[in-house]
Amino acid sequence: MRSLIALLLLTAPALAESLVATRTIRAQSVIAAEDVALVEAALPAALDDPGLAIGLEARVAIHAGRPVRAKDLAAPALVERNQLVKLFFLSGGLAIATEGRALARGAEGEVIRALNLASRTTVRGRVGPDGALYVGWTE
Numbered sequence: 656m657r658s659l660i661a662l663l664l665l666t667a668p669a670l671a672e673s674l675v676a677t678r679t680i681r682a683q684s685v686i687a688a689e690d691v692a693l694v695e696a697a698l699p700a701a702l703d704d705p706g707l708a709i710g711l712e713a714r715v716a717i718h719a720g721r722p723v724r725a726k727d728l729a730a731p732a733l734v735e736r737n738q739l740v741k742l743f744f745l746s747g748g749l750a751i752a753t754e755g756r757a758l759a760r761g762a763e764g765e766v767i768r769a770l771n772l773a774s775r776t777t778v779r780g781r782v783g784p785d786g787a788l789y790v791g792w793t794e
Contacts, residue, residue: 673701673722674708680717683760685710685731691723698722712762730762733786741787742771742780755780755788 672693680690686708693705701722702708711728734740734757742755753773761767761782769788771778780788 671697672703673698674703674705675701675722676717676719678719680713682713682716683732684713686713686728700724700726730764732760732762734761734767734782734788736760740769742769742778742790743787744790746791757788
């Protein structure tokens, strides 16, 4: 029993790995593999897998050496504010396509507002995987 206690006292605690930024990552930058690294430390709320961060966009600036947290990341925006976008309205057999101007940034699946350039009305649409806005899609 004493040898077991001595063995437990001699072993060093294993440190967890945490993901940190290797350089300052500006807000709205897409994170690449060279932007992050794993360190032997248990940092609060830090991700522990680079695959969870690579390809996502930084919502805030992440300074070099600071932990990369899930709440600081989001899907990359496909639509920028003031960008010209295609607007599609699909209902049953009816399909209407026109051009609009995005009034906000948006990632795939987000609902943003856009100005319909033909009618000068503001509409809400869901950003599709192609960067177009699908208007009237309530799902």
